[in-house]
Amino acid sequence: MISLAGRDILHTWGKFVFTGAGLGLLIGVTLTMAGVYRGMVEDARVLLDNSRADLWVVQKDTLGPYAESSSLYDDIWRGIRGMPGVACAANVTYLTMQVRQGDRDVRAMVTGIAPGAAGTPGWPPYLVSGRQITRGHYEAVADIATGFKLGDRLQIRRNHYAVVGLTRRMVSSNGDPMVFVSLKDAQEAQFLKDNDAILQQRRRTAENPSWNRSSDPSVLDGAIASLGNNPYVNAVLVQVRPGNSPDDVASAIRKWKRLTVYTRSQMEGILVGKLIATSAKQIGMFLVILSVVSAAIVAFIIYTLTLGKIREIAVLKLIGTRNRTIASMVLQQSMALGAIGFVVGKITATFAAPYFPKYVLLEPMDSARGLVVVLFICLLSSTVAIRAALKVDPAEAIGG
Amino acid sequence: MKRFPIQKRTVALLAVLTPPLVLFVYAALRSGPLAPVPVTLAQIENKSISPALYGIGTVEARYTFKIGPIATGRLERLDVHVGEQVVAGQVLGTMDPVDLDDRIRAQDATLNRANALLDEAEARRAYAQKQARRYAQLLEARSSSEELAATKEQEFRIAEAVLNAAREEIVRVRAERAALNVQRDNLRLIAPVDGLVVARNVEPGTTVLVGQSVVEFIDPSSLWINVRFDQIHADGLVETLPAQIMLRSQGGRLRSGSVLRVEPLADSVTEETLAKVVFDVLPKPLPPVGELAEVTLELPLLPEAPVIPNAAIQRVGGKTGVWQVRDSKLRFTPIRLGAGDLNGQVQVTQGLVAGDQIVIYSEKALMPHSRVFVVDHVPGAAP
Numbered sequence: 122m123i124s125l126a127g128r129d130i131l132h133t134w135g136k137f138v139f140t141g142a143g144l145g146l147l148i149g150v151t152l153t154m155a156g157v158y159r160g161m162v163e164d165a166r167v168l169l170d171n172s173r174a175d176l177w178v179v180q181k182d183t184l185g186p187y188a189e190s191s192s193l194y195d196d197i198w199r200g201i202r203g204m205p206g207v208a209c210a211a212n213v214t215y216l217t218m219q220v221r222q223g224d225r226d227v228r229a230m231v232t233g234i235a236p237g238a239a240g241t242p243g244w245p246p247y248l249v250s251g252r253q254i255t256r257g258h259y260e261a262v263a264d265i266a267t268g269f270k271l272g273d274r275l276q277i278r279r280n281h282y283a284v285v286g287l288t289r290r291m292v293s294s295n296g297d298p299m300v301f302v303s304l305k306d307a308q309e310a311q312f313l314k315d316n317d318a319i320l321q322q323r324r325r326t327a328e329n330p331s332w333n334r335s336s337d338p339s340v341l342d343g344a345i346a347s348l349g350n351n352p353y354v355n356a357v358l359v360q361v362r363p364g365n366s367p368d369d370v371a372s373a374i375r376k377w378k379r380l381t382v383y384t385r386s387q388m389e390g391i392l393v394g395k396l397i398a399t400s401a402k403q404i405g406m407f408l409v410i411l412s413v414v415s416a417a418i419v420a421f422i423i424y425t426l427t428l429g430k431i432r433e434i435a436v437l438k439l440i441g442t443r444n445r446t447i448a449s450m451v452l453q454q455s456m457a458l459g460a461i462g463f464v465v466g467k468i469t470a471t472f473a474a475p476y477f478p479k480y481v482l483l484e485p486m487d488s489a490r491g492l493v494v495v496l497f498i499c500l501l502s503s504t505v506a507i508r509a510a511l512k513v514d515p516a517e518a519i520g521g
Numbered sequence: 522m523k524r525f526p527i528q529k530r531t532v533a534l535l536a537v538l539t540p541p542l543v544l545f546v547y548a549a550l551r552s553g554p555l556a557p558v559p560v561t562l563a564q565i566e567n568k569s570i571s572p573a574l575y576g577i578g579t580v581e582a583r584y585t586f587k588i589g590p591i592a593t594g595r596l597e598r599l600d601v602h603v604g605e606q607v608v609a610g611q612v613l614g615t616m617d618p619v620d621l622d623d624r625i626r627a628q629d630a631t632l633n634r635a636n637a638l639l640d641e642a643e644a645r646r647a648y649a650q651k652q653a654r655r656y657a658q659l660l661e662a663r664s665s666s667e668e669l670a671a672t673k674e675q676e677f678r679i680a681e682a683v684l685n686a687a688r689e690e691i692v693r694v695r696a697e698r699a700a701l702n703v704q705r706d707n708l709r710l711i712a713p714v715d716g717l718v719v720a721r722n723v724e725p726g727t728t729v730l731v732g733q734s735v736v737e738f739i740d741p742s743s744l745w746i747n748v749r750f751d752q753i754h755a756d757g758l759v760e761t762l763p764a765q766i767m768l769r770s771q772g773g774r775l776r777s778g779s780v781l782r783v784e785p786l787a788d789s790v791t792e793e794t795l796a797k798v799v800f801d802v803l804p805k806p807l808p809p810v811g812e813l814a815e816v817t818l819e820l821p822l823l824p825e826a827p828v829i830p831n832a833a834i835q836r837v838g839g840k841t842g843v844w845q846v847r848d849s850k851l852r853f854t855p856i857r858l859g860a861g862d863l864n865g866q867v868q869v870t871q872g873l874v875a876g877d878q879i880v881i882y883s884e885k886a887l888m889p890h891s892r893v894f895v896v897d898h899v900p901g902a903a904p
Contacts, residue, residue, distance in 0.1 A: 131528075131531065134533075134537075138537055138538070170886065171886075173836070196790070208839055236751045236753045236754065237753060238831070238834065238841075238858070238861075238867075239831050239832075239834035239835070239836070240834060240835060240836030240841055246835070246886050247832075247835070247882070247883050247885070247886050247887070248832040248882055249882045249883070249884060249899035249901065249902040250882060250898070250899065250902035251832065251865075252830055252831050252832050252864070252865030253831045253832060253834075253865060255575070255831065255861065255862070255863045255864070255865055256575040256863060257575055257576065257577075257750070257751040257754060258575070258577050258815070259815070265901050265902060285865070286832065287902055289884055289885070289899070289901070289902075290885065305751075305791075336730070337730075338722075338733060352790070360839070362839070363838065363839050461538075461541075464541050464542065464545045465541060467545055467548055468541060468544045468545055468548050471548035472548070
């Protein structure tokens with residue numbers, strides 16, 4: 122049996138393929154948009170994955186350290202380390218700031234990692250080049266998205282750091298690349314003011330009569346010395362000993378240390394449910410609009426394609442072709458158009474994704490869902506065209 | 522039935538459709554989460570590494586002299602300025618004596634008076650002695666009563682006691698005078714040793730409290746660096762280790778030195794161990810006290826052992842180890858680590874031998890079921 126749809130497509134294949142490609146670009150945009158949403162969620166997840174923590178201990182009653190600011194004394198980890206079920210506890214600080222390198226500056230999340238060896242919570246879990254930090258000061262491991270290279274000198278506040286290692290996909294929940302430095306450097310960077318401000322601060326302290334006592338000049342020295350201290354960190358990352366439930370350890374820390382503790386799933390809830398909720402809704406809205414627009418466009422295309430073949434359909438009817446055959450021809454064409462569109466869309470999305478400034482994650486399941494939705498939309502939109510085709514009067518073949 | 526003719530346009534259609542299909546298959550399999558992860562491999566070698574310790578510290582003077590008065594008073598004069606060299610015994614300044622000179626004059630007068638009193642007492646004693654002797658002779662000649670002779674003898678004894686008292690009074694007054702002299706001398710601020718003036722804390726006319734320093738100077742030949750090493754990286758820190766010192770103002774220029782001593786008291790708040798490092802040859806000009814310095818200590822060379830880069834070290838399920846590729850499948854090998862150096866080389870004491878291949882870099886975190894393919898360098902990272 123001759124495939125009517127195939128013959129028809131071959132007849133005007135140029136038009137058909139180009140229409141499919143055009144539709145494909147639209148589907149590509151839709152897939153990319155879904156990828157942008159997935160990318161945002163993924164950014165939040167990799168942030169949690171890369172910290173390698175089971176529990177996040179933060180300041181009481183805060184949603185820190187990512188969604189809210191949180192500060193803890195930097196010796197609290199010792200007490201937490203001693204809690205039953207805790208395998209490892211490490212301080213960490215996060216500070217989003219502009220990192221300068223030569224004439225340019227890059228927005229990055231500077232992460233202060235506790236001294237130790239590779240594998241300590243907070244450390245970059247894998248590198249693509251270079252090595253991990255070995256010195257206690259003035260070394261940095263940067264995400265490759267910052268554009269820094271091995272050996273570059275970065276400036277954070279007043280200190281210079283040598284880039285010794287590069288990593289990949291280490292981003293904050295906003296998609297800013299991370300720069301890892303040692304905890305002490307990061308604490309200093311977080312708190313250290315510029316030299317002018319320090320000078321002014323000293324002057325103000327010296328003007329305060331309760332610090333600057335004529336009867337005891339040493340009080341002022343003590344007061345000034347205490348200005349430059351920063352004994353705070355943003356969170357303590359905790360790894361739970363195998364065999365212990367993170368929830369049990371978390372509730373023990375909550376109970377005895379009177380701090381707020383989040384488990385992995387709670388943290389994910391905070392990041393995905395609170396931090397990126399509005400942006401995610403915005404993108405979801407756009408996704409819905411794009412789907413509706415795509416559906417409408419597919420319907421119009423199939424309809425106009427069918428209307429262009431009115432005479433041929435009338436001839437078919439005249440020679441006694443069954444309605445089912447004609448309907449299946451239109452349906453097959455519509456499906457073929459959808460398939461071409463999907464293939465082109467998937468290819469465009471895949472090759473365009475790396476060029477986006479933020480991470481675009483194209484999940485295979487999303488693509489599969491996309492295919493189903495595209496075919497379903499094609500099915501729906503072909504019904505309009507089928508109705509038009511079936512209403513054709515066979516007399517039109519010889520008329521007009 | 523007639524065979525479907527292969528027409529030109531069928532060929533053209535196939536030609537147009539085939540590349541997108543191939544690309545599609547490629548896109549579906551080679552990107553996204555299903556794509557294999559590029560990794561780089563390296564072979565482990567037996568190497569001898571020289572571990573090193575790294576710390577930062579500040580330039581400090583071993584001896585700082587804070588000169589001030591021993592009694593509260595007003596500063597009269599201060600002759601030295603910051604940056605000047607002083608020598609041992611040099612008068613740096615003086616405190617205002619206020620009424621001290623008057624008190625010394627009063628003490629001089631008191632001394633004169635005491636001398637006069639001594640003269641008087643001596644005269645009285647001489648007279649009383651003569652009288653006593655005379656009445657003793659008269660008593661022998663029975664020309665005087667025994668009572669009168671006893672009275673004269675008593676008067677002589679009293680005069681002698683008064684003379685002794687006058688003598689002791691002179692000693693007392695002299696001592697007090699000497700004490701005032703010492704106080705007067707102490708109003709002068711004198712340098713105990715040679716040194717370099719680093720601070721002039723008050724200006725003449727200011728009232729200075731006991732214990733407050735007026736001028737500070739250091740012994741410039743005693744500069745050392747107070748270095749802080751993170752306790753986690755302080756293993757092997759001992760005296761006499763050779764050190765490389767880089768002063769912040771002289772970036773890149775290394776100076777040699779050595780560890781003078783490791784402090785028995787560590788900083789428990791900052792979790793750091795402290796050590797004092799001295800220069801082999803003092804830099805000229807002298808670095809300012811308080812300048813930041815980076816110090817690297819070279820530890821003795823370790824015997825050869827399998828060495829891996831620290832970028833390869835992973836922690837999976839609470840175990841430290843490395844990834845290995847066997848028959849194009851990933852396998853996690855737990856290892857035990859030894860010492861490491863500052864260039865990121867770490868010795869393996871257990872779990873690997875020389876010749877083993879391990880994964881160094883990967884584009885993503887690896888899982889046991891990850892598909893991998895070996896590359897020379899991870900895409901995007903310069904080789």
